[in-house]
Amino acid sequence: MNGSLIGQLLVSGVCSAFVLLLTSLGLVIIMGYMKVVNLAHTEMLMAGAFICYYLYSVLHIPFVITLILAYGISFLFGMLIEKTVICHFYGKMAETLLATYAISIIMKQLALIVFGKSYNQVAYPVSSVIYLGPVYIEAYKLILCLISALALAGTLIFINKTSMGRKIRSTTQNRTMTDCLGIDTRKVDTITFSHGMGLAGLAGAAIAPLSTVTYSLGESWLTNTFMNVVMGGVSSLFGTVASSFIIQEAISLISGYSNSVTAQIVVLLVVIVIVRIKPEGLFTPKGRR
């Protein structure tokens, strides 16, 4: 055991935690506020990565604008999906599971047909490495942390400080009452779902440089994002933040001192125990149930 390895693993863990937070934010919003289990979430990450590849690597649009466009395109796509499919399944969690699973298969196969079979690389927008003593951080990882924090802050402000956010919260609390007050809850649903999908697209675009962009990119995120949301509690953004850190720091440290398979097993066991003790997740909003 030595200090520099612990330091390195902790720092890597923090970066990975922000990445996990970014990639699960859209999922937790759709699950928490709409009670829709969005299995198409990770395929939206894949689509976001492809948007990034085509806009940034092929058309050379600046990275920041690429991210904003990725959010915008995914938002519109989310709107289309909500208006055509999801809106028929509110209140039926099992059915949303099937419907979004079907959408995810369609998205993946379409990506295979449309984008073809090859590994596509997105270059790191910044490629420098920062050294803090013996500990290194890739500059792009810091930028990812920033994007993640901004996405979280933006979402919190949107939900808590805007009038649309207030409508979203009231719809979640009591749909009938909100309807009676003359608020178009259908529109609220569309906006919430589209925002969740938009965040997934943004996350996908942001993580594209970390690996290569392929139609199968979504698969590798499925377990971690869902585990994160289940552990954090579906109706709590703070819970997702906390569980992102717990999961990634644990994986990083255990994998650093043992191996990554053990790390995955241990973390999965911890999640099972937590869900057994607190079925609602780590953090649940106080109040009437």
Next chain:
Amino acid sequence: MKKFKRTIAMLMVTAMIAFCFTGCGSKGGSSSDTIKIGLAFSLTGGTAITEEAMYNSAVLAIEEINAAGGINGKQIEYVVKDYATDPDTAVKVIKELILQDEVTAIVGLYTSASRVAVEPILEEYEVPLVYPTFYEGEEPNDYVVYTGCVPNQQGDYFVPYLFENVSENFYLLGTDTTYAQGINRQATELINSLGGNIVGDELVSSDITEFSDIIAKIKDTCGDEGCVIYANLNGDSGTAFYTQFAAAGLSDKYTIASFIMDESFSTALGSAAADTYASVNYFNSIDSEANKAFLTAYGEKFGEDKASSVTAVGEATYDAVYLLAGSLEKCGDDITTDNILANFDDLSFDAPQGTITVDPENNHIYCKARIGLVQEDGSIATIFESDDVIKPEPTK
């Protein structure tokens, strides 16, 4: 509106019935003027990117043989099935090829799991499979002809080369599969006999694309000494590792070497994979007439950009079809499974990689061992080539 819906429904039913008939219509085995062979590749699924070059090469070889007059005047007819990187699906499609399409022989499969899964079916129905993938080696199956190389034609040359030219320290890393386990075991034996150090040995699950913890560990265990990262990681996991390793600025200090590095990886990764080592029996950059002819034909049919990412498994599939055709030609009019398999013995083909010969003892091929270095532009240059072809030892 209602009437419109009904019309649509009627149309769909008609279409479905039509599809059923076309599905059954083409049933029947090889007729007197054609020979029917089956192709089984993952057109979808986790390894679809790798298997695209295999499928394309198979089709290219079949079309070339047909254009040159076929086999003893008979044209090759082929049926293609998608096994979607899934062993159970592989079993299903191989059964379909045998029972429904009544093919004479099958060329295909990439993953070891799918090959192992279909072997009992091949034995039951006595149909030969030509398996065109380099793999970890096994007790040869009587109904399988293997046209990829085995570890003794790769690692036996690769590990000593790295030991002498790069570093005596090795960090073994691989996807948790039979394949990576097998080659890491081989590497361990070789490194120990050479007197090198194994500083780490780790297998990761195939869905991992976040490597910062493992990279931190490599940096910590290898320290300032040089080190070979013997990394046999599959697909998305592999590309993620190369990308993040280069981004962490460690590629100057440590060198990645991998059996799995091929042109489909290197052309996509570009500078992130530059100066890493690869080892297989074929590289796209081989300078020979046969290889030039192969890649030109491939480029004309599938596009120039695709030709530069033809990999060893693609070339091995091209060889597989030609070897099968050679065997069928020797059978003459007496095409039976026993004859086909017997005629593979000592069969030679002037492949793009050089002349290869089927070893009658174990149905694997004699081929040269090669070591490659990935260039900045994504091509892989051959930096070592064995003087002669090497006998395959799949059970070593």
